[in-house]
Amino acid sequence: MSLVEKLARPDLAAVRPYTPGVYEPGLVRLNANESPWRSPADKTDRGLNVYPPPRPDAIKELLAEHYDIAADQLLVTRGSSEAIDILIRGFCVAGQDAILTTPPTFDMYRLYAGIQNVEVRHVPLLQKQNFALDTQKLIEAINPPVKLVFVCSPNNPTGTSAPRAEVERVCEAANDRALVVIDEAYYEFANAENFSAFRQRFPNVVLLRTLSKFVSLAGVRCGVLIADPEIVKFLGNVLPPYTFPTPSIEHVQEAFTKDALNISKERIQLIRRERTRLAEAMQDSILVKHVYPSDANFVLLRARDAKQFVDRAYRAGILVREFPGQPELENCIRVTIGKPEDNDRLIRAISGVETSNDG
Numbered sequence: 002m003s004l005v006e007k008l009a010r011p012d013l014a015a016v017r018p019y020t021p022g023v024y025e026p027g028l029v030r031l032n033a034n035e036s037p038w039r040s041p042a043d044k045t046d047r048g049l050n051v052y053p054p055p056r057p058d059a060i061k062e063l064l065a066e067h068y069d070i071a072a073d074q075l076l077v078t079r080g081s082s083e084a085i086d087i088l089i090r091g092f093c094v095a096g097q098d099a100i101l102t103t104p105p106t107f108d109m110y111r112l113y114a115g116i117q118n119v120e121v122r123h124v125p126l127l128q129k130q131n132f133a134l135d136t137q138k139l140i141e142a143i144n145p146p147v148k149l150v151f152v153c154s155p156n157n158p159t160g161t162s163a164p165r166a167e168v169e170r171v172c173e174a175a176n177d178r179a180l181v182v183i184d185e186a187y188y189e190f191a192n193a194e195n196f197s198a199f200r201q202r203f204p205n206v207v208l209l210r211t212l213s214k215f216v217s218l219a220g221v222r223c224g225v226l227i228a229d230p231e232i233v234k235f236l237g238n239v240l241p242p243y244t245f246p247t248p249s250i251e252h253v254q255e256a257f258t259k260d261a262l263n264i265s266k267e268r269i270q271l272i273r274r275e276r277t278r279l280a281e282a283m284q285d286s287i288l289v290k291h292v293y294p295s296d297a298n299f300v301l302l303r304a305r306d307a308k309q310f311v312d313r314a315y316r317a318g319i320l321v322r323e324f325p326g327q328p329e330l331e332n333c334i335r336v337t338i339g340k341p342e343d344n345d346r347l348i349r350a351i352s353g354v355e356t357s358n359d360g
């Protein structure tokens with residue numbers, strides 16, 4: 002029995018995939034109820050008067066090359082958020098199955114599970130150990146009805162990477178009982194190696210990547226799910242056709258030219274240097290108790306008084322992220338690494354000198 006046969010929602014096997022109308026460049030399209038004219042503001046190559054391709058195959062090839070995997074192991078989604086959604090909808094029976102998460106972590110796992118009426122089970126990160134994975138507990142929690150285990154590395158909002166040996170144990174333990182979804186939204190900023198090799202070794206491993214961070218395309222909404230071809234094919238049927246917009250396809254193509262990628266690579270290096278600088282400055286601030294080590298494009302800190310830190314930043318014209326209602330993140334603040342001049346401004350706002358000035 003294959004993994005999909007074993008773990009996927011059985012009722013989905015009966016849903017017949019949609020057959021899209023054909024698209025042949027050069028032929029007049031009187032088969033799709035579109036407008037024959039471009040909108041006056043339309044600057045795209047394809048034309049916005051016609052539907053996008055049912056699947057963005059052009060960028061699928063390009064991204065497969067970038068991530069160095071076969072194209073049949075990759076599914077392009079609207080942000081990796083949509084990948085989380087279709088994983089939960091495809092594998093979890095509403096009112097019956099569960100997902101496993103390691104809070105504090107990315108809140109969208111909870112949201113999409115809630116929308117599908119799927120239980121969220123928790124194995125909290127170890128706060129006193131810089132939010133390390135509680136691997137043994139996590140392994141013990143992989144039991145029916147858990148279908149998906151979400152491991153976020155580097156984790157949002159803690160910034161910590163999960164150690165390879167520990168994730169390996171989780172993948173082995175989950176075996177053919179659950180998929181392990183390794184969310185690597187921030188891996189391009191990490192010192193730790195990514196989990197590509199695990200994808201090849203473990204058929205139950207699904208990797209999530211996003212173009213929202215490292216190539217500056219959050220507004221384009223492009224995510225990538227990397228999995229065994231059978232899982233990709235199955236999820237391809239959970240995802241409706243025509244969802245990926247033409248301007249997004251064209252922006253991704255432009256962002257993956259050699260020159261554009263080189264600029265992104267330089268910016269990643271700059272973010273990494275700025276992360277160290279900002280973390281050191283924050284550690285020196287009397288407003289800050291602890292700065293957690295980060296492998297991402299943000300840093301999590303625990304302030305003596307979060308409100309005071311937030312107010313200082315706000316008065317300097319800067320927004321930072323708080324986590325009200327999450328006791329394990331009491332007084333914690335997540336600061337995204339900005340441009341050097343923005344980071345300078347935050348450093349000035351939280352520096353000891355200014356503290357003594359306004360008490």
Ligand SMILES: Cc1ncc(COP(=O)(O)O)c(C=O)c1O
Pocket residue numbers: 079080081082083107153156157184186210211212213219222223224
């Ligand atoms: C850990 C993690 N995963 C996934 C996402 C979703 O990214 P997107 O939907 O923009 O690809 C985010 C966004 O911040 C994130 O922090």
